[in-house]
Amino acid sequence: MNESVEVLLDRVQERGGYKIRREAAGAVRCVLEVLGAHLVGDDRTDLARLLPHQYEPLLTEGPSASEPLTPAAFIAAVGARVDVDAGQARRAVTSVLATVAEVADDALLRRILTQLPPGHAGLFGRTDPT
Template identity: 45%
Template sequence: MRWEAFLDQVQDRGEYRTRQEAEQAARIVLALLGAHLVGDVRAELATRLPETFAVILLNPLQAAEPLSPERFVRAVAAWIEGATEQTAAWDVSAVLSVSADAAGEDLTARVLLQLPPGYNLLFGRPHHT
């Protein structure tokens, strides 16, 4: 997916006023997501994202422990100035749902298998378990 298209979709879903707000959310959410994915799944997801976001996703940092969806949202809120848990949940859902669309259903299902239960809602996929 091209950079412009990805950010346009994030901006639309997140109802951001500016592309810069959408980009900030995407950078933070994908950096945290990348710390929770490993192996081929992470690498394959990176190939479906714009190059700049792929590099962020592939950053070699790894999470010490998997974060529950609630803790993931709180971590995003901590990185976005002025964010609350509610606005961070909105940011996470905007970025992850666009990422899931770019990835396709099969890859999204494999990503969800690497994450604790409950992330399917953040990815806009309420029917995955």
């Protein structure tokens, strides 16, 4: 099922406590760009198919990361893209990734988490896979 942009942004806006839609949209854009750089293969495209088609290029067309990011470095990378402090960046990351976790099935989410260093599951609102 492909989420609508409005539904996705509503969820991120509510989760992140954003007052205006534009802030939620900016969070989605930045987090998906960073996430897409750290995913490879079918996992990128499988996730992109579940999100509104406008977000597909953010996941699939960006350059691949040169090295994996710890959860703290992932948050810092998002913060650097939108020039916000660590608390605001963490809010963006957790609100977007928890929304992503809602639309991805458990198998896809497990595959995504295995591509990321340990500790990222918490950013998705989940526990680390065993």
